[in-house]
Each structure stands twice: as structure tokens, then as C-alpha cells.
Amino acid sequence: MFALSGFSVAQAETPSSSGSGFAITSDGWILTNAHVVKDCRRIEVPGQGVASVPRLDAANDLALIKVDAARPLAPLQLRRAPIRLGEDIIAIGYPLSGLLSDSIKITTGNVNALAGLQNDTRFLQISTPIQPGNSGGPVVDRDGFLLGITTATFSKKVADEIGITAQNVNFAIRASVADMFLQAQSVSVRFGERAPEQAALSTADLADKIAPSVFQILCYGGAEGQPSAAASSPQPAGAGLIERTGYDAIGFDYQLIREISYADCRASCVGDSRCQAITYNVKHKACFLKNNVMALIHNTDAQAAYSAAKAASVIVSDFTSYSGIDMPGGDYGRLNQTTYLDCFVACLGDNACRAFAYIAKKKECWLKERLGSAEPKKGVDLGVK
Template sequence: MKISARIVVAGILAVAVVMDAVAEEPKSSGTGFAVTADGWLMTNAHVVDGCDRVEVKGRGVATDPRIDAANDLALIKVNADTPMVPLTFRRAPIRLGEDIVAIGYPLADLLADSVKITTGNVNALAGLKNDTRYIQISTPIQPGNSGGPVVDRDGFLLGITSATFSKQAADQIGITAQNVNFAIRASVADLFMQSQNLASQSGDRQEGQPTFSTADLADKVTPSVHQVLCYGKPDVEGSSQRQETVTSLPRSSVSVTLLDAHGYDAIGFDYATLKDVTFQDCRAACESDGQCKAVTYNARHRFCFLKNDVVALIRNADAIAAYSASKAADVIMSDFTSYSGMDIPGGDYKRIRQTNYLECFVACVGDNACRAFAYVSKKKECWLKNALGRPRTAKGVDLGVK
């Protein structure tokens, strides 16, 4: 068995050990956090998978589960007579080594059943086998943490706790891998919310704003975090076998051909353009074409661009992207925003000739000084910018801003 199949999903071990108890016990538990004020919470798909009933402690039974099995995410809805406190998704890119805090309900049937926090750092900007949907983190993760938020020192959401490196994998390779844990990027969760027509709150820290102490951060974030309980028939043969059945990371989905990303442009190689079509027509054309791996649909002009590859998603308010689920592990969730027919005068420090939009985008991504790029399609020129001025209309120019 490959090592990647030995990654233990954190949070599956909270199995009731008293089988003859009179009161019904949850067969497992995890963590969720509010993403809207009207009752939507996010957690991991594996937290609610296979449950006869899901409850959010203190909020009652959860309904209308929305599952993204490919990215191990789930949305659940609870009664919000009292408005919930949604977490704010951070817009700024994640930085290697930055301080983070994980919040959740680990080992709630063994330790205190209250919310707990752990501190750590971002160890790597990708997960197993360079999976860019994930970050590697050093915050200690225990069973019950699954689905909990990982926040920065300002309380902004960076990721969702998902998995930890298992003892079985360590035994197989003969190395004790200490404190190797993974979280799904908040940008992936944001895309999932958009696909369900739910709007997240996003923001960034203000200039000069002091960071929170760990205690103050706990006061700020914990009201948004809730324990998620899974009820159903207990696993008679024991929790170890339960672990073996749900250890794959990431989990694949065979039911979805294309994954939609509203408000995004898929960056790849265009090989065909369809005019005056609907998004459904655009999507269907890709699904019926063996070489198509992604599309970008421009809603304003009703144009559809078929692509035989996709490397990244870039924000574009006028666009809808769809990409093959088989490419999900390779797609970069970019923090760029794209604007057509716009430019930012000044700040140009590098010109790249005889290039294309994809190469221009990649050049800016790989240059720490680059804050924006302008691509002039007619001249096949790319301009990298290290300063942002006032945008202006510029026909034939595609602008990308970090």
C-alpha cells in the first residue's frame, strides 16, 4: 500500500466505548465553524460521512449537508435563532513559517469536552506530493480536531484541519514522523462555498493593527467554533478497522466530471472558442470533448474558452471556470484577480517579449517583487509591476493583481 493511503484522518477515533449505555452515544465527533450568520457551518466531509444523524452541540440537528468529497469538505445547516459568528477568510497569501492557531474539540470523550486551542507554524505551502490544496502545519492535531479552523494571529481563516501522518505510515518507512499535519487551504473552501451559492466573509489586517495574544485570540475565535457529533450504528469490529476504511487523502470523487468555480478564470492553454453560448453549453462542450480539461466562461460576452490543460485559478468577477476533477490536485488556487481591458500605469520593472498570458502569469507568481502584471495580447508582451497605481481602461490589456 502506498504511504499516502496511510494518512490517518484526524478525528475518526471518538467512538463510543460503552456499547450498553442507555443514552445514545455519538459514534464519532469532529469540529465545525460558522461561515455565515444564518447557520451554515463548515467541517470535513469525513466528519459527517456515513452518519444517520449529525448534531452540532448546543445548536441541534444539522440539515441539508453539502459534500465536496474530492476536497474533504462539507457544509451543514443549523437553526440560527441566535445569529452565528462567521469566521473571516483571509485574502493575503499564506506565508511559510507564519504563526498559526488551530481550534477544535480533540479527544472530547477522554479529556475536557470544551473547545481547545494549539499553536504552531506553517511548515510547508503544499501537502503530500506537492498537493497545493493543502498546507503542512505543526499545530498538534488529535482525534476530534477534524474540520476545525486554522487561523492566523489576527483571527483570519487560513485553513481547515484535515489529517495527520499516521503511525502505520511511520512504521512502514521506519521513521517516526513527528507532528506532521495538514490543513485544507481556505481558498479551496471559499470555492466550495461559491459553488453552493454561499458568500464568505473575507478581509485582511489593517496597517498598524496589533496582533492578538493567544488568550485574546481564543476569546475572538472560539465563539465561531462548534463540536460536530455523528450518530449511527457503532463500528462493532473496532475503531482500527474504521481507520483503514477512510485513510485516503485526498479523497476522490467519481460522480463529478467538472468542478465549478464561480468568479474565477481557469489559466491554461486555449484550443477552441465558442461564441454566444450559455455556461451550460460551455460545460457540456468540455464534457463531450476528450482533450478538454477546463473551461472559462465570460458571462458578460457569452464566450466560452476550452482548454486542454489547467494550472491555476485566478479571480475574475465576470468569469465562471470549470475544471476536471482529475486535475484538482494540480490546480493552484491563485490569490490573483484578473481584469480585462484594464491597466495600472507605472511600476513596470521587467518586460517579457514573445510570450503568452499563461507564461506572464507564471512569471509574476514566481517573482517575489511582482505585485501585478499586464499582458498585451496583440504585441505578445508581458509587463511585471512592483507598484500599484490607479487602474485605467486600456483596450487589449489583461491585468492581473495579487
């Protein structure tokens, strides 16, 4: 083996990390985790080519990428029926790429809990074994309908902190949360349910049915590392403020400043003795100054900062906020002449409440005891536990 003088030998580029994803529409949209594709210089889907710049929901660890498929993809359908504790599930993906074989892998297990860490109802706890590379892959029921998206495992770091070696504790983001993200991105999905006479599929038949919809996702030039189930920690923002990206601070607004940068929004709060917190809407470049703060709620379009003096009393809630989206059905309580804050607090303190819809124009709050299918609805703010 030798090289000619004056010529260099080209080396194939190696991906910095990899994950899994699956078709959600026939025209090329693929759903995966945000941490799989975030900060990638290039995203490649083997067999499908280079993917588009991802659309991210960092707060819920979801992402959409688009490929120019030569043939229609086989999208998975979301299940309409509620998820049951203990039901059989299957996870599919491409774990440990470069160590194990390059082929798709399938693992079986059960739904261990209907919530994740600290009762976060956006997640399911599952017993299907999860390895690096499984992230973003689908979790389906025995009929092949989507229940969730593999997102995290109980990390060694967390185990070391609490002094317990937890075995096979893994998490998947609920398909209903993904549905709301897809609705916000104007991507339509299909739902399905088992016919009464239909028998559950064997594991082998399920693998044949689902595997064509699942893809490996390669990240080039991104940050190394694997996901953890540990929650992100608040970061000091300077001048006595604590900063949280992907959150909205719930409190009493006393001033709105439009067409302003986040840095200027934060500076406005620091220079105002009344200001206890801010919410900055990234999409609309809008700054909300607040003279009180009670809780933080997930919002992918927002960035929050609040006074360090309030740190002990601020609730970092499990809610996720969506604007212009409703979830019809499940209403059991109605509050009239109320504010968004009143609506949030009412649902927060009610164990039966799974979500709320607030209609600002009518000052109406609807409390919901179950989660339905999300749909676009102008003028409605949806909060989901």
C-alpha cells in the same frame, strides 16, 4: 436498581464519530470536513440542534451544514493577505471527545510548508498538534482571520509504508480553496485584514475571540474511523478501466452522450475500441467519451475512468476544476485560439502558474501567478493548482 416487568430502559444514543466546525455566516452555515459528516444518518451540533443534510466537496474534503440558530452566529472572516512560511497560527477544535474534557481545545504552531503531500498546493503543512476530533476546525492567524481548515495528519499507515516515523506533520486545506467551494454553493463570506496600528492578539485573547465561532459536530450512524493523510488509490472498474471518483479526465472528447447513467457511460466506453477514457458529469448526467487521456484534475461533479494501458502515462494532477467561477487578478500570460486542454497543459508545465482561467466562447486562456478571491463568472472554467 431494578426494571419493572414489561418496561425497557431507554439508552442514550452514542455518536459514531465526532469532529469540529465553525460558523461561516451569521444565519447558520457551518464549515467542516467532508469526512466528518459524510454518510452520517444524523448530524448534531451541541447547543445548536440537528444540522441539515450536508453539501459536500469530497475531492477537497469540505462540507457545509446548516443549523437553525436561535441567535446569529459569529462567523469567522477569511484573510486577504498571502500566507507566509513560518508565521504563527492557532488551531481550535474538539479533539478526542469522550477521552479528554468536553471543552474546546486550542493549540499553537507555525506554517511549516506552503504545500501538502506531493506538492499539493491546496494544502498547508502545519505544526499545530492535531488529534482525532480536530478535523474541520479552523486554523487562524494571530489576528483571528481564517487561513485554513484542519483536515489530516500524517497517518501511522503511511509511516509504516515508508519506514519513517514523522513527528507532528499535519495538514490544513487552504481558506482560498474553501472560498471557491462556498462561492459554488452561493454562500457569501467576509474577508478581513489587520489595520496598520492594530497589535497582534495574545493566545488567550484569540481563544476568547474565536471560541464562540467553533462547534463540536457529532455524527450518528456513520462509518467509524479517522482521517488519514494518505492519498486515495484508484479502483479497478472492470473490463480494463481504472476508476477515480471526484476527478475529470483531461483528453480529446469525440462523443457526448446526454441523460445517461454512469454505468451506461462506462459500458459505452468498454464497447468502443476508440475509447481510452470517460468523464461523467454527475450533476448533468452527461458522458464524455475520449480517445486519449493525459491527466486527471479534481472535479467534485465528475467521475472518471481510463484505460489500464494508460495508467503509467496518466498524470494525477494537483489541479481542481471549477465551472462558472473566476479569480480576477494575477494574470501574466494569455493564449489565444486555444482549447481547455492546451490551457491546462500550459499551466501544468509552468512553475510560475498557480491557476488558469479558460473562456470557451473566446477560446482564451489566462495564466495566473497568484490566487485572488473567487467570484461567480458565467462562461469561465477555472483550474487551480
